Amino acid sequence: MATIILVLIYVIVSVAAQAYAGPKELVDNSDDVLSVLGSQVFGSPLDKILIIAVLTSAAASTQTTILPTARTTLSMARAKAMPKVLGDVSPRFLTPHVSTILMGAFSIVWYVGLTAISENILFDSIAALGLMIAFYYGLTGFACAVYYRRELLRSVKSLILAGVAPVIGGLILTYLFIKSCIDLSDPANSTSGSSWFGLGPPLVIGLGFLLFGVVLMILWRLTGHSEFFARKLETAPPGLIDKSPAGKGGGS
Numbered sequence: 001m002a003t004i005i006l007v008l009i010y011v012i013v014s015v016a017a018q019a020y021a022g023p024k025e026l027v028d029n030s031d032d033v034l035s036v037l038g039s040q041v042f043g044s045p046l047d048k049i050l051i052i053a054v055l056t057s058a059a060a061s062t063q064t065t066i067l068p069t070a071r072t073t074l075s076m077a078r079a080k081a082m083p084k085v086l087g088d089v090s091p092r093f094l095t096p097h098v099s100t101i102l103m104g105a106f107s108i109v110w111y112v113g114l115t116a117i118s119e120n121i122l123f124d125s126i127a128a129l130g131l132m133i134a135f136y137y138g139l140t141g142f143a144c145a146v147y148y149r150r151e152l153l154r155s156v157k158s159l160i161l162a163g164v165a166p167v168i169g170g171l172i173l174t175y176l177f178i179k180s181c182i183d184l185s186d187p188a189n190s191t192s193g194s195s196w197f198g199l200g201p202p203l204v205i206g207l208g209f210l211l212f213g214v215v216l217m218i219l220w221r222l223t224g225h226s227e228f229f230a231r232k233l234e235t236a237p238p239g240l241i242d243k244s245p246a247g248k249g250g251g252s
Contacts, residue, residue, distance in 0.1 A: 124191050124201040128205035131210075137169075153241065184200045
């Protein structure tokens with residue numbers, strides 16, 4: 001429901017902005033559309049409310065930069081795929097404080113460092129982020145179907161929600177990953193327009209980090225942390241979908 005409401009808000013605001021100001025004014029003020037429209041629609045001082053809303057959104061976006069990586073490192077540490085300290089949870093705040101602080105520090109260093117070097121490279125790294133997201137979310141879709149494979153035929157709902165939908169999502173993201181690799185291989189499609197090894201910087205950055213992850217995985221295995229790699233292929237316990245909050249009420 002939250003996603004649907006968000007989409008409706010975006011659609012309504014986009015349509016309203018074009019209906020009020022027209023495409024030309026939006027294009028001419030593409031760097032700060034909301035500020036221009038806010039001063040015209042609300043006038044002063046009510047237009048300051050819009051600025052506060054944008055700043056609030058920016059603050060939330062800054063937090064979401066940290067949360068996914070902290071959540072990922074927490075999960076991997078608990079699965080013994082990363083150092084144990086990253087899985088520590090604060091007894092006071094009940095959050096993965098080590099992962100949160102560390103990922104926040106990495107984000108600051110990455111942003112400030114690339115901004116100091118070149119904002120174009122920063123934008124290229126953001127474009128590269130899409131490749132990594134498509135990669136691991138695509139794998140998640142396939143992994144979901146594999147994990148629940150013995151539950152898929154228990155009901156139509158289980159088949160659709162735990163099998164068909166995740167696999168379709170995985171296939172779509174796999175297609176987008178391949179298509180993006182092809183598009184981003186052209187340096188002309190990057191913000192900087194430069195060529196790295198004959199390829200576009202976003203593609204080099206994206207694939208470079210994926211390969212770097214493989215290197216870290218091998219090093220983790222070679223340094224004596226074999227417990228994670230010794231895990232057997234898992235399947236969902238019988239009836240898990242029906243017992244979960246999302247599965248309640250599902251019939252056969």
